[in-house]
Amino acid sequence: MIEVKNLSKYYGNKLAVDNVSFTVHKGDVLGFLGPNGAGKSTTMKMITGFLVPSSGTATVGEHDIRKSPKQAKELFGYLPENGPLYEEMTVYEFLDFIAGLRLKPEEKANAIQRVSETCHIQEVIDQPIETLSKGYRQRVGMAQALIHDPNILVLDEPTDGLDPNQKHGVRNLIASMAEEKAIILSTHILEEVDAMCNRIIVIDNGKILADEKPEEFRKRHPHFGGVRLEVENSESAKKIKDILGTEKMIQKIIEEDKVLLVLPKDKKPIDALILSLIKEKNLDVRSVSSQPTALDHVFKQLTNN
């Protein structure tokens, strides 16, 4: 639904986005990750036709954003970074304005009703936007992006500035739309990617460093698939190491203060094997748990190089 082809953008002499290409299909919830200033927003601004790329282009649906921008812009809903809104208008007037540009006159009323329900803004519908809290503003921004029920959504930091409950609400909303839409969202909160996305693109210094499923991304963690064994004392630790060390499936055992971290070969699962060995050889283990592999560790590693 979205095809990004060799997009590059220079700001003066600085290369902000460097030859970025990817495709987004229906059903994809693409998490666009990267440190601040990595080129996430610039890429989104080029896809949505706000910025003119220095080279390359993007196709939305069938339409090239540079050759037929109007047709392309009809197909997506876009929430810009920091959710800029016409502050002096009331929420209703604002949505009516957007609906006027995107829909037929007879469809407007229903659409406004629908998005004000899904985004929970009914209670502020007649308030001027300048009087709203950050959370409401962000939801009004979401509402305008959804007003024409687009098949494609481009959301630049959709949960920015929301409290935990509101974040949860937005995540649920995105999850509920995931199946029938193609969604690109940028964030620097990794737990969000875990909660919402089925695909991750990591971008840094304008370049794509990774484009894969969250599971694959997680596999980049050096301790992926590891099993933690808590032991009684160094003696039992030694015994366990001797027994597990002979197993072909196990690559490495790291010992640190009464904890053994057992790492698998080729990132294949070894939990079943270890559990059966503990039973069989009657090993003295206090607890067994899988090693948590946080996405932010992988992210840090990728973007620090």
Added chain:
Amino acid sequence: MNAIQQVFKREFFGYFRSPVAYVVMVVFVIASIGLTWFPGNFFDSDQASLAILFTFFPWIFLLLVPAVGMRLWAEEKRSGTWELLFTLPISVTEAVIAKFLAGWAFISIAILCTLTMPITISILGDPDWGPIISGYIGSILIAGAYLSVCSLASSLTKNQVVSFVIGVILCMTILLMGWGQASQLLYSIGLAREIVEGIANFSFLPHYQTMTDGLIALKDIAYFILFGGFCLLTNVLILER
């Protein structure tokens, strides 16, 4: 067309959302009628005509029009809403035209608020309606030309004050080029007649004066359309960058 209509509606009614618009309008009406009455010696002139009012208009517009036009693009840039606007299905050209028309409509309403003057005159005397009608048409056209300059100025910055100042300076420069005294000055430094006339013709003033004299000539209308068109086209190019 629908896109222009929607943005026009938003912009036009936007003026009336803020008290500034009413203040600008009231100040304009008081200033133009006040200047006509007192410094213009309207009552001593003993004429049932609006010639004096029309002489003051281009000078009052120097402040009125930049005040109306300064926010057109500067405000969108400052608040970031132009990102929203230009990712909606509307072209830059349509947005520029819609915003220009909304500002122009607002200024035209302000100008038409001075219609109390011709109404009063028609009660007191027997005015010649020809120059009054053509004068009002000229006033609306010259205000449009100013506004196209101010819209362009507004697209250059995200600061409304800077936009206002650029607008005033540009409009004043173009206006002064056609002012009698400025032409005299150019003659006195030895410029050829053709050059001085050429410079004066580029200004709003001679084209406006023909209209306040009661003559609507095609070349003057063409001047305003071409001038406004040129400024708005440049405005589009700047925004499309």
